[in-house]
Amino acid sequence: MTSNPGVGSIKRIDHIGVMVADADAAVGTFTAQFGFVTTDDWIEPDGAFRLVYLDSGDTTMQLVQPLTQGPLMDDLNSRGEGLHHVCFLVDDLDNAIGDNPTNSDPYVGGRGSRVCFLAERRHGVLVELTEP
């Protein structure tokens, strides 16, 4: 385990991840009740989860539906539906990570963005980082 150096300056909040059991039902709720519009609907290549993006200005709402057993399904089972993570946009992902522990190497996630999750929560907040 390395130390936790700073990960640099965030540009803004890229998206808020919301864990849902049924993305179609959640899209129905958020579009009908709050006027959201779906901008992307993506299934991870291995079929492990589905991400639906709802337009809401610079910061998007991302619905996360686990599709197979794994860490995300574990999160859904243990914590239930609700706010799951926040994703900070940084200039340079590799530079921002530095030797900060992450739960995997950076990978290409939804919307073709290069992302990674920090291994340790910050004051209970699961933090993802992405770059433009």
Add this chain to the structure above:
Amino acid sequence: MTSNPGVGSIKRIDHIGVMVADADAAVGTFTAQFGFVTTDDWIEPDGAFRLVYLDSGDTTMQLVQPLTQGPLMDDLNSRGEGLHHVCFLVDDLDNAIGDNPTNSDPYVGGRGSRVCFLAERRHGVLVELTEP
């Protein structure tokens, strides 16, 4: 209990509320590790909670520290630190509420904004509404 009609179209996500036990410690973490800058630091007139706003583009991160016993302290004790609520900016708060149940009448919260919380979570998400 009334029905849950739509609350209209959101303009964007105004802020994300993060429950923290110690706002000073959390400000230290988020400024040192992610380069956030504090823009507002406000204690509710009754002294029940403190709100610290961290600049992060159009969508602000709001740290919520309960200071006295009450519903927020109950949330902190039962759920711990972490993502707490999301606040949607709408054109007209009263129109957006309609006859949608809220947990109080609209009131003036942090940064002088008129706000209210919806009484029922949406897919586990505690939703606050505010207007410009």
